[in-house]
Amino acid sequence: MKKTTIIILVCASIVLGMIAGIIFGILDDKKLEEAQINEIRKVNELIESNRLLNQSIQNDVVATNQSNVKLSPNATICFEKHYKECGHTIIEKETIEDDEVNKDEEYFKTAYSDWEIESFNADEVKLYKELDGTCDQHYLITIKDNNIAVYTIDEDGNTTLKEETDIPIQYLPEEDVRLLEQGITANGQNELAKKLEDFE
Numbered sequence: 001m002k003k004t005t006i007i008i009l010v011c012a013s014i015v016l017g018m019i020a021g022i023i024f025g026i027l028d029d030k031k032l033e034e035a036q037i038n039e040i041r042k043v044n045e046l047i048e049s050n051r052l053l054n055q056s057i058q059n060d061v062v063a064t065n066q067s068n069v070k071l072s073p074n075a076t077i078c079f080e081k082h083y084k085e086c087g088h089t090i091i092e093k094e095t096i097e098d099d100e101v102n103k104d105e106e107y108f109k110t111a112y113s114d115w116e117i118e119s120f121n122a123d124e125v126k127l128y129k130e131l132d133g134t135c136d137q138h139y140l141i142t143i144k145d146n147n148i149a150v151y152t153i154d155e156d157g158n159t160t161l162k163e164e165t166d167i168p169i170q171y172l173p174e175e176d177v178r179l180l181e182q183g184i185t186a187n188g189q190n191e192l193a194k195k196l197e198d199f200e
Contacts, residue, residue: 069122070102078126080118085155086134088188096125139192141184143169148180148199150192167199 075096082089100107105120108127115127133155140151140159148167151159169177176199186192 068104069120070104071096071100071125072122073101075101075122076124078124079115080126080128081135082128082130083135084130084132086138086187088135088137090135090137137188137192139186141180141186141192141195143177143180146170148196150196153185165196167196172199 073096076093077096077100079092079094080089081092100111103111105117108117108120108125112127115129118126118128120126136152136154138153139162140153142149142151144161144164146169147164148169149164150162152162153159169180172180184195186195
């Protein structure tokens, strides 16, 4: 009987030892897992702080570079005017004046304060402005002294002679002459040129 009790106690001790080992193993795994999670968090925080630092440095470099950009001698100014009433946008380009060479964006913000600077680089300044009314590229094609003539139309509907062409009306079909007598409108230089070509 003592032998059986000893065997039971030995077996119970072995089982308890195994259970204790499993429990301590699980606890150690949890501690290891928590330590790994903490390390991963620290690495992620370092990466994020490094990314923010790099972004800040890049923004400073871009801001510094932009403020140092100056116009070259062959640069152009692009004036883009949008007319609200007719909806047309007129773009005109000019070479910069001698006194505008080596000027920076701040100079143009002051010199052209009623314009919006769309872009600025060493070769070109793009300026934009919205205007009320209509642009000066509305035309009336009609007859003057038996030739086709072109008039500009202002926002009040008044006409001013732009040019008298050398296209005589005497060889045109009657229908074309009737249309010209009534007046043919054209919007923009391209449409004007196309309509005049139709009569040549």
